[in-house]
Each structure stands twice: as C-alpha cells, then as structure tokens.
Amino acid sequence: MKKIFIRSTLVYILFSTIVPTFFLTVLAGFNLPEKTDFDEEIKVTESEEFHEITGKIRKGETLFDIFKHYELNLNDLFSLKEASASIYKLRYLRVNQPYRIRLDENKQINSFTYWIDEDTILNITCGEEGFCAEKIPVPYEKKIEHIGGVIQDNLISALGHGKESLVLAQNLSDIFAWDIDFTTDIRKGDTFRLVAEGFYLNGTLKKYGNILSAEVINNGKAYRAYRFTDEEGTDYYDASGKSLKKTFLRAPLNFRRISSTFSNGRYHPILKITRPHHGVDYAAPEGTPVSAAGDGSVVFAGRRGQYGNLVILKHPGGYQTYYGHLSKIHERLRQGTEVSQGSLIGLVGSTGLATGPHLHFEMRINDRPINPLSISVPRGSDITVKSTVKFERLKAEQDVELASIPPGNFLAIEGKRHGNPGSSEG
Numbered sequence: 001m002k003k004i005f006i007r008s009t010l011v012y013i014l015f016s017t018i019v020p021t022f023f024l025t026v027l028a029g030f031n032l033p034e035k036t037d038f039d040e041e042i043k044v045t046e047s048e049e050f051h052e053i054t055g056k057i058r059k060g061e062t063l064f065d066i067f068k069h070y071e072l073n074l075n076d077l078f079s080l081k082e083a084s085a086s087i088y089k090l091r092y093l094r095v096n097q098p099y100r101i102r103l104d105e106n107k108q109i110n111s112f113t114y115w116i117d118e119d120t121i122l123n124i125t126c127g128e129e130g131f132c133a134e135k136i137p138v139p140y141e142k143k144i145e146h147i148g149g150v151i152q153d154n155l156i157s158a159l160g161h162g163k164e165s166l167v168l169a170q171n172l173s174d175i176f177a178w179d180i181d182f183t184t185d186i187r188k189g190d191t192f193r194l195v196a197e198g199f200y201l202n203g204t205l206k207k208y209g210n211i212l213s214a215e216v217i218n219n220g221k222a223y224r225a226y227r228f229t230d231e232e233g234t235d236y237y238d239a240s241g242k243s244l245k246k247t248f249l250r251a252p253l254n255f256r257r258i259s260s261t262f263s264n265g266r267y268h269p270i271l272k273i274t275r276p277h278h279g280v281d282y283a284a285p286e287g288t289p290v291s292a293a294g295d296g297s298v299v300f301a302g303r304r305g306q307y308g309n310l311v312i313l314k315h316p317g318g319y320q321t322y323y324g325h326l327s328k329i330h331e332r333l334r335q336g337t338e339v340s341q342g343s344l345i346g347l348v349g350s351t352g353l354a355t356g357p358h359l360h361f362e363m364r365i366n367d368r369p370i371n372p373l374s375i376s377v378p379r380g381s382d383i384t385v386k387s388t389v390k391f392e393r394l395k396a397e398q399d400v401e402l403a404s405i406p407p408g409n410f411l412a413i414e415g416k417r418h419g420n421p422g423s424s425e426g
Contacts (some may be wrong), residue, residue, distance in 0.1 A: 041187070051103040054248035057093045064129065072101070076109040080124055083131035088122050090114075118207060140206065148193040148405035155182050168208045174208050175211060175225045177342075178246040180218050191217045194403040195398060213398035222404075224393050230387040241383035241391055247315070248294040248377050251343065252323065253284055253348065253359055278369035279322065279362035286327055286357040288348040292339045292362075293321050301333040307360065308352025311345050322362035325354045352379075 008069050013053070053070060067077045093099075100113040107129075112124045116135070124133040147168075149158040155173065159165040172194060173182045180186075197209030214225045225244055236244045258280060296315040304310045307324035311333060314320055327349025339345060339406045352358045363372040384389045 035125070051105075051107065053101040053103070054099070056096050056098050061093070061095075063090050063093060066099075066101075070101075072103075073108060076097075078111065080112055080133075083124055084122060084133035085134055086153045088116060088132055094225050099386060138201065142209065143198045143200060144195075144212070144401075145196050145198040145205075146401065146405045149191070149198065151186055151190045151192065153186055158192070162178035164205070164207050168194075168211075171208070171211055172216075174216060175214060175215055176246060177221055177249060178244055179223055179250070180216060181250055185218055187219050190219065193402050195401045195405075202218070213402055215402050226391070226398055227396055228383070228391050229389075230384060230390065232381070232384060232387075237383060237391070239395065241388065243381050247317070247319075248321075248363075248372075248375045250292070250354050251278055251282065252321075252361060253282055253288055253290045260283060279324075279360050280346075280372050282359045282361060283356070284348045284358060286347075286349055288357075288359075289344055289350060290323055290326065290346045290359055291342050292345050293363075294319070294341045296321070296339055297339040298333050298335055298339065300335065301329050301337075303351075308354065309346065309349065310352075313339060313345075318366045320362075320364045320367070322364070323351050324360035324362070325349055325358060326349060327357070 053066075055066075063077060063080070064074075066072075067074060084090055097117075098115045100111075102110040102112075104110045108126070110123075110126055114122045116122050119138055121136040121138060122133065123136050124131050126132075147159070151158045156166060156169045159169050169182075172192070173180075176182075185276070192215065194214040195212045197212070198205050199207050199209055210227060211225075212227050216223045224239050226239075227236065228237055238244060292313060294315045295315075296319075297311040297315045298311065299320065300310065300312040302310065309321070309324075309326035309329050311323040311326065311329055312320060313323075323345060324349075326346040328347045330345050333339075333345060348357050348359050354360075359370060363370050
C-alpha cells in the first residue's frame with residue numbers, strides 16, 4: 001500500500017518526543033555475544049580467549065575514530081572495509097546503531113558486528129583466507145497479536161507509548177485514511193480492534209508487522225479492513241470485497257479546522273469584496289506537510305499571484321487539484337513530475353494573499369471548479385471473481401479473530417505462534 005499523508009503528518013507532530021530504540025541479542029552460530037548491555041555508551045569485556053568492545057555509534061563518529069581510540073590495527077580496518085564493500089559500505093554507519101568488535105589475545109580483529117537496521121546485521125569474521133562479510137537477518141519469532149482499545153483522546157495514546165505503538169497507529173491510520181481522518185473525525189469512546197503480526201526477539205516484542213485485519217467504530221459507524229493477496233497483488237478490502245483505496249484522499253493534510261468552505265460568493269477578508277471562493281481552506285500550523293490527494297503529474301509548481309507558492313496536479317479522468325499559499329514546494333517537483341497519492345509536495349504557509357497559515361485546496365474537473373467536500377469518489381478495484389471464495393474464507397477467519405478481542409481492555413494482547421510450533425520466521 002502506498003505511503004500516504006497520515007504517516008508524514010503523525011511523524012511531523014510527534015518526532016520530537018519519540019526516541020528510536022535499538023537492540024542486541026544472541027545469534028547462535030554467528031559469533032555474537034551472549035549478552036550485551038547497550039545502556040552504556042561503551043563496554044569492554046575480557047575473557048580467556050577474546051577481548052570485546054561493544055557500544056553505539058556516536059554522532060560524527062567513524063570506524064576510524066573507534067580504531068584510533070582503542071589503538072587497533074588500521075590494517076584490519078582497511079581489510080574490514082574491503083571485505084564488506086560489496087554488501088555494505090562501512091562509511092555509512094548510523095548514529096545510535098550498536099556494534100561489537102571481538103579481538104583475539106594478540107589484539108587482532110576476530111570479528112566485527114554492526115546492526116545495519118532493526119532487520120539486518122552485518123557480520124564480518126576472520127578466517128584462514130582473511131575477512132569474510134555477510135548480512136544476517138535478525139531471527140525474529142513471528143506471532144499473531146490481538147489488540148483492542150477505547151479511544152479517550154487519540155489513537156496513539158490509546159495504543160500506548162513508544163516507537164512501535166506509533167508505527168502501529170500510523171499503519172492503522174493509513175489503512176482507513178480514505179474514510180476516517182484520525183485527527184479530526186475521532187470521538188471519545190470510539191473503539192478499535194486489530195489483528196497484527198508481532199516480531200519477537202528473546203521473548204520480547206520488538207516490532208509489529210502487517211495488520212491482517214482491523215475494525216474501527218467511529219461515531220457509531222463500523223469500518224472493517226482485511227488484508228488480502230491474490231494474483232492482482234496485496235491490498236486492504238472492506239467486508240464486501242471492495243478496495244479501501246479511493247481516487248482521492250479525504251484531505252491532503254492534517255488540519256486543525258476548515259477556515260473557509262467552497263462558495264460562489266464569499267466576502268474576502270483582505271480585499272473587502274464579495275467574490276467566489278472555489279476551494280476549501282484548511283487552517284494548519286506553518287510547516288504542516290501537504291500531500292498529493294491522488295496519483296497524478298505536476299502541471300505547475302512555483303509562484304502564481306494571489307495563490308503564492310502553488311502546486312497544480314493533473315489526475316486521470318480530467319481532474320486537477322490546486323495547493324496554494326505553500327511556504328515551501330518540494331524540491332523534486334517540476335512540470336511533468338509523476339507523484340503518487342500521499343507523497344509530500346510541500347508545506348503549509350501564508351504566501352500570496354493570505355491572512356494566516358493555511359492550505360487553499362481546489363479541485364477541478366475539465367477545468368470546472370467543484371467542491372472537494374461534496375464529490376463522491378469511487379473506490380479502487382474489487383476482488384476478482386475467481387478470488388471471491390478465497391477472500392470470503394479469509395474474512396470469516398479474521399471475523400472470528402476480531403470478535404475475540406475485548407475492545408474495553410487497554411492493549412488486550414493474546415500472543416499466538418504463527419506457523420509451525422517451534423519455528424521462527426523473519
């Protein structure tokens with residue numbers, strides 16, 4: 001599913017309060033330490049056979065800096081870089097990512113381990129023929145999580161704190177983005193249930209995977225989604241087998257309120273005259289991300305009169321969308337640039353004729369202005385006839401899973417092993 005605007009806006013709101021967490025663990029057969037404490041900046045351990053240095057990459061730090069600090073053999077550093085060059089370049093070390101260096105009794109490199117990301121480890125070992133590098137997938141155990149809750153304030157707080165809860169909230173928002181705006185439509189007492197993949201390491205949940213099915217009851221109306229894969233690909237569908245995707249998003253940004261609606265005769269606050277207002281004004285803080293309402297191509301990106309900084313997109317079916325008063329237009333946008341629904345095109349501002357920061361959003365069909373709030377937008381494709389039986393079977397199974405979740409309990413989680421007993425899936 002294409003990345004959509006909810007993801008960028010939620011991160012925009014919360015990025016300053018969420019601190020990413022990373023981890024280390026045992027990987028049998030890959031010479032990784034049995035226990036590593038990365039709460040400390042640097043840890044040096046001794047054993048009869050090996051001397052180990054473990055830590056996290058600091059801001060501005062390079063592998064050369066680490067070797068120099070511990071007076072390690074620079075020839076080994078060059079050998080490590082050469083060995084890993086074809087699979088991962090060691091100059092791309094990222095801040096806060098863990099590493100481990102194992103030395104033999106002569107202070108020569110026995111192995112170097114670096115966590116590239118939460119899914120992949122770079123492991124370089126020294127053998128008879130020199131250093132050999134490989135990427136190792138983190139051996140997660142996949143389970144099925146059953147999660148339910150009641151929304152008191154917002155979806156994120158209902159799911160709990162932390163990076164993984166934020167990601168789960170983003171994914172759930174993405175699924176229902178065409179029907180529910182989780183920043184403006186949510187009401188106190190709304191409920192949610194979802195069945196999702198959970199990935200565990202040493203018995204601890206590290207991250208969530210795909211949401212397999214979900215239900216949100218918003219203002220008394222129930223919305224359901226089922227993740228289904230057939231020969232056409234993977235998508236989320238409602239109970240009738242229709243894709244949840246629509247041609248256009250409900251709104252191209254996370255807004256506080258609609259400050260001005262579509263009208264054929266609105267009194268302009270600056271010009272002091274009555275004239276048509278063929279768009280919708282979304283009041284939002286300066287710098288709020290603005291996303292493409294639908295797939296299309298750029299017709300215009302630049303400064304234009306009272307619009308200020310303006311982006312115009314052309315969409316299939318004769319539709320055009322206008323995004324005015326932007327403080328900044330995304331640098332990649334040029335005439336003819338293809339954009340996908342939900343991709344970032346600019347930031348909210350007050351350029352042109354505007355009394356304050358807001359997005360002026362217009363929609364036209366065959367160059368005729370239409371009200372974005374009143375049009376009926378068709379959904380995407382339906383389940384194919386030959387996949388109907390398979391989908392109905394999956395839906396019935398997921399309905400049972402969803403019905404088993406008590407929505408009144410905060411994070412009512414019941415873990416189930418996914419796949420064969422004793423297996424681990426990554």
